[in-house]
Amino acid sequence: MSVPHQPPRIRTALPDDEEELSHLDRATWSPLHAVMPEPQPPYGPFFDERHVPDDYLVAELDRRIVGYIRLALATPLACNAHVRQIQGLAVCDEARGRGVGRALIRAAVEEARRRGARRLTLRVLGHNTPARKLYEAEGFVVEGVLPEEFFLDGAYVDDVLMGRSV
Incomplete structure (x- = not known):
């Protein structure tokens, strides 16, 4: 019999989390979701x-984060203060499939609502099928597509705009 996984604890980041978040950010970099080049040393600060x-x-x-x-x-x-945007989501490989991404999205929806938002938007690369399916399962819908907006890893990739009300 398998032991059920504990749900992740979600909290606001603290300044002391910088090193751990910086490491996570570098470890999860992938052309599947990143438009910026792969980070190279010397690494800049995570917070600025x-x-x-x-x-x-x-x-x-x-x-552990x-x-x-x-x-x-x-x-x-x-005039746009009622809209919040997800501008990054990362989950370490070892925690994938444990509901971490879903918990973070749900927490972001609640936090956006708490901050007075009416809408929550995001941008996701067209070839990032796992992320798109997760966002759709959490109520996001495609609101626009910028065809071949990026040239990544030798291919043109759409930029998909998604949103939902909170």
């Missing part, structure tokens, strides 16, 4: 003036 701890929710299993989601304002415009 545009990426502050309060923008991140982290998932912990056994007191196994995933994060970044929730930010979609734009700096006051």
Whole structure:
């Protein structure tokens, strides 16, 4: 008989999480979801003036960070302040299939609602089928497609815009 997995603990990131999040970010880099080049040493800070701890929710299993989601304002415009955007989601390989990504998305929806948002949006690469299926299962719908927006790993890839109300 298998022992059921514990659900991840979700919390807001702390400044002290920087090293662990930086390592997770590098370990999970893939052309499946990244448009930026693979990180190379020397690595810059994970947190900066545009990426502050309060923008991140982290998932912990056994007191170890196994995933994060970044929730930010979609734009700096006051007329767009009712929209939050998921601007990054990562789950370490060892925690995949344990509901970590789903828990992070659900926590982001709740946090967006708590912060007064009416909508939550995201962008996902067209070839990232696992992420697209997860987002769709959590109520996101395709709201637009930018065909061949990126040239990654020798192929043109669509940028898929998804959203949902919160």
